[in-house]
Amino acid sequence: MLANAMFEEIPTKAPYDKDPTTLKKQVRNYKTMLYLFNTLLTRVPEWFVQNGVPSGLIGFPFNIIVDWPMGTVSGRQFFLDPRVNKCLERILNKWGEYLKNRNGGNQALIIAGWSKPEAIKQLENKANEVTGIARKFDQLFEFPAGGTPQNFFNYACWDDFFTRKFKTDVRPLDPSAVVNACESFPLAFDTDVSRRNTFWLKGTPYSLRDMLGAKEDGEVANYVQRFVGGAVYQAFLSADSYHCWHAPVKGEVVYRTVLKGTYYAETAAAGFGGSSGPDPAGPDLSQRYITHVATRGVLIINTDVQDGANIGLVAFIPVGMSEVSTCKWEDSLMVGTVVDKGDLVGAFHGGGSTHCLVFERKAVEKLQFNPKAQYPEIASVNLGVRSELAKVV
Numbered sequence: 225m226l227a228n229a230m231f232e233e234i235p236t237k238a239p240y241d242k243d244p245t246t247l248k249k250q251v252r253n254y255k256t257m258l259y260l261f262n263t264l265l266t267r268v269p270e271w272f273v274q275n276g277v278p279s280g281l282i283g284f285p286f287n288i289i290v291d292w293p294m295g296t297v298s299g300r301q302f303f304l305d306p307r308v309n310k311c312l313e314r315i316l317n318k319w320g321e322y323l324k325n326r327n328g329g330n331q332a333l334i335i336a337g338w339s340k341p342e343a344i345k346q347l348e349n350k351a352n353e354v355t356g357i358a359r360k361f362d363q364l365f366e367f368p369a370g371g372t373p374q375n376f377f378n379y380a381c382w383d384d385f386f387t388r389k390f391k392t393d394v395r396p397l398d399p400s401a402v403v404n405a406c407e408s409f410p411l412a413f414d415t416d417v418s419r420r421n422t423f424w425l426k427g428t429p430y431s432l433r434d435m436l437g438a439k440e441d442g443e444v445a446n447y448v449q450r451f452v453g454g455a456v457y458q459a460f461l462s463a464d465s466y467h468c469w470h471a472p473v474k475g476e477v478v479y480r481t482v483l484k485g486t487y488y489a490e491t492a493a494a495g496f497g498g499s500s501g502p503d504p505a506g507p508d509l510s511q512r513y514i515t516h517v518a519t520r521g522v523l524i525i526n527t528d529v530q531d532g533a534n535i536g537l538v539a540f541i542p543v544g545m546s547e548v549s550t551c552k553w554e555d556s557l558m559v560g561t562v563v564d565k566g567d568l569v570g571a572f573h574g575g576g577s578t579h580c581l582v583f584e585r586k587a588v589e590k591l592q593f594n595p596k597a598q599y600p601e602i603a604s605v606n607l608g609v610r611s612e613l614a615k616v617v
Contacts (some may be wrong), residue, residue, distance in 0.1 A: 225462075226298045226299075226301055226302040226305075226443065226552075227254040227302060228253060228254055229298035230254075230293040230294075230295075230296045230299035230302050230603045231251065231252050231253050231254065231257075231293055232252075232298075232300070233293075233296035233297060233298055233496070234250060234292045234296060235496075237509075237593070238335070239504075240374065242291055242539055243288050243289070243291060243292065244291055244505070245284075245288045245291065246269065246272070246288060247252075249402075250292060251289055251293075251312050252532075254418050257289055257290065257293075260289055261286060261289070261315060264285050264286060264319065264359070265315070265318055265319050266322055266323060267285070267332075267336070268322075268329075268332045268333060268336045268382040268563065269284070269285055269336065269382070269463075269489045269543055270285070270337055271337035271338050271497070272334045272337065272344040273334060273342070275359050277532075278575040282516065284463070284546050284547060285547070286316070286505050286546065287488065287506070287546040287547060287548045288318075290303075290487070290488055291503075291504065291505070291506050292446060292502060294488050294490050294495070294502075294503075294506045294507070295490065295494065295495035295496045295498075295502030295503060295506060296495065296496055296609050297495070297496075297497070299488075300489065300490070300492060300495060301486040301489065303486060303489045303490075304486060304489050304517070308433050309484070309485070309486055311488060312487045312488070313484065313487075313519075314436065315551065316487065316547050316550075317598055319547070320383075320550055320573060322407055322441060322517060323381065323382040323384075323386075324381050324383045325381055326380040326381050327500045329379065329380050329381030329382060329384075330378055330379055330380060330381070332379070332381075333377075333379060333381075333382060333385055336540040338377075338385065339377045344377075346598070347361060347368050347464055348360060348361055348465055350366065350462070350464045350465055350595035350606070351364050351390075351407075351465075351466065352364075352392075352396075353605040353606065354606050354608040354611075355605070355608065356606060359394070360534040363391060363394075364390060364391065364394055365382055365387045365389065365391065365394075366388065366390070366391055367379075367388075367439070368380065370382065376428045376568040378487055380595060383573055386467060387467060387468060387573065388466075389468060389568075389574075390416065390466060390592045390609070390610075391609065393608050395608055395610045395611070396613050397565065397566040397610050398610060398612040400612040400613065400614060400615040401473070401533035401535065401610075401614060401615050401616045402472050402473055402533065402535075402538070402591065402592065402595075402612075402613045402615075403470070403472055403473075403565055403580075403610045403611060403612060403613055404459075404470075404472065404607050404609050404610065404611050404612075405469050405470055405471070405472040405540050405569075405579065405581060405609070406461055406467075406469055406470075406542075406579050406609055407461065407465050407466040407606050407607070407608055408459035408460055408461045408465065408578075408579065408606055408609075409459055409460045409461075409462070409577065409603060409605070409606050409607070410457075410458075410459050410512055410600035410603040410607060411458045411459050411460050411512075411599050412456070412457070412512060412597055412600060413455065413457050413458075413593070413597060413600060414429070414456045415454070415455045415588060415597070416453055416454075416583075417429075417430045417432055417451065417452070417453070417455065417456050418431065418432065418447065418452065419431075419432050419433050419435070419448060419452045420432075420594035422486050423512070423513060424431070424491065424492075424513065424516075428491060428493075428510075428513045428588065430456045430512070430515070430516075431516055431584070432448050432451050433445075433448055434516040435456075435515050435516055435541060435580065435582070436448055436494060436539065436541070436582075437481070437520075437522055437523055438452075438576070439551045440483055441481060441483075442586040443479065444479055444481070444522065447478070447479060447524055447537060447539075450536065450537050450584055451537070451539065451582050451583070451584055452585070453584045453585040454582060454584045454585045454588055455582070455583045455587075455588045456469045456580055456582050456583075457581045457582070457593075457597055457613070458512065458515065458578060458579070458580045459578070459579060459597075459600075459607065460508075460509065460511060460577075460578050461572065461577045461578065461579070465566050466572070466573040466607060466609060467571055467573075468568055468571040468609075469540070469542055469567060469568070469569050469570045469571060469572075469579075469609055470489070470566050470567060470568055470609055471525065471540075471563040471564065471565055471566060471567045472525075472538060472540060472558075472581055473524050473525055473532065473535075473538050473564070473565050473571050474527065474529065474531060474532045474533065474561065474562070474563065474564050474565040475498060475525040475527040475528070475529050475532050475533075475538070475562065476525065476526045476529055476560065476561070476562050476563075477523065477524070477525055477557060477558065477561045477562075477563060478524050478537070478559060479522065479523070479524040479555060479559065480517070480521075480522070480524075480553060480558070480559055481521065481522050482521045482522075482551050482553070483519065483521070483522060484519055485518045485520060485544075485600070486514070486519070486542070486592075487517050487518070487519065487546060487547065488506075488508035489507070489510075489513075489514065489517055489518065489545055490503060490506045490507040490509070490513065490514070490532065491509075491512075491513040493509075494506060494507070494509040494510045494513075502538050504588040507545055507546065510546075511578045514543055514545065515541060515543050515556070515578070515580055515583060516580070518544050518545065519542050519543075519544040519549035519551065520541055520543040520544060520551060521540075521541065521542045521553060522539065522540075522541055522568075523539065523540045523541075523553070523557075523568065523569065524537055524538070524540075525537065525538050525539075525540070525563065525572040527560060533616060534584065535583065535584065535587035535590055535591065535616070536583075536584040536586055537581075537589055538581065538582070538583060538584075538585055538587070539581070539582035540569075540579070540582075541579060541580040541581075542572060542577065542579045542580065543577060543578045543579060543580070544572070544577060544591075545577050545578060547562050549571065550573035551570065552570050552572075552573060553569060554568060554569055554570055557570065559599075559614060565611075566610045581613070590616050590617065591614040591615065591616060591617070592614060592615055592616075592617040593613065593614045594597040594607065594612055594613055596616075597613055
């Protein structure tokens with residue numbers, strides 16, 4: 225039985241005898257896993273530090289439990305099983321209801337440590353590193369009605385806090401043709417992408433058919449060919465970053481959906497059989513892979529409109545990572561709607577995530593990309609949301 229085998233396949237020696245985040249004793253059977261899952265259903269993610277550094281898995285309490293199991297052979301099969309993911313969807317949706325509970329939600333946030341000075345400081349630092357301007361929390365973010373700069377931490381629930389908005393002057397809209405849809409750290413930039421590719425093998429080449437969900441929805445298959453030979457830009461949103469999405473271009477929405485997929489699947493190369501051993505913060509090392517299999521949104525915008533960039537279709541794919549599986553579009557964002565560049569279009573709910581922008585070949589020929597996006601290895605901090613990603617040359 226895979227549910228038990230994935231725990232039995234974890235080595236008993238250090239460091240695998242403890243979970244890699246909180247360093248607590250590693251769970252060793254699925255019944256204990258389910259017991260802990262049940263406990264987490266009425267808790268908000270806790271703020272905590274490890275060796276004086278904020279944890280990279282803040283907002284991922286379920287992921288902490290299954291981090292090592294994800295890297296086993298049985299765990300990989302278990303978390304790819306549609307029946308398992310259907311159950312996980314129900315569990316995480318129930319947890320999501322609690323995170324939106326406004327009855328005592330602010331007190332739950334305080335108990336979880338999010339109002340601590342060091343937590344607020346980390347959120348300030350993450351936002352300020354983009355511009356180099358030192359702003360306080362109340363200068364960066366909108367705070368709830370009734371709040372004051374001296375008492376801004378009165379969010380009604382975790383979800384309101386997590387999806388807090390920047391103040392309008394903090395991230396001004398850049399005039400470039402394409403802007404960053406998310407506040408995020410560059411991960412990959414690939415050109416000449418293929419319609420179909422072996423995304424599950426070493427290197428994880430992008431496969432447009434799978435990323436856009438053509439197998440699940442025949443409607444989007446009509447658009448896949450338009451992107452063949454184009455480019456994919458991918459970037460990561462840490463849990464302490466801004467998690468709302470903004471339209472990267474002006475144009476007409478021609479397709480919008482949310483695809484159901486996996487929650488805790490990771491590539492075999494990031495597991496115990498990989499050359500570097502298992503990912504201690506999975507699925508971080510599997511971000512390219514999960515763009516093809518995880519729960520994700522797909523938004524396709526036609527830029528060939530009045531005052532648009534005229535670079536054809538642009539696809540935006542927000543990808544859920546682990547329990548951060550709620551990809552929620554704005555209710556007003558409908559097919560046929562014309563969105564302005566920089567408009568709010570949706571948000572992640574829960575923790576850190578990843579996303580992609582996909583461009584047609586003709587767009588790649590017209591655009592000059594921000595070097596930090598085109599060459600992610602030279603990036604050192606997040607690229608600001610609504611800042612320049614590419615300009616027409």
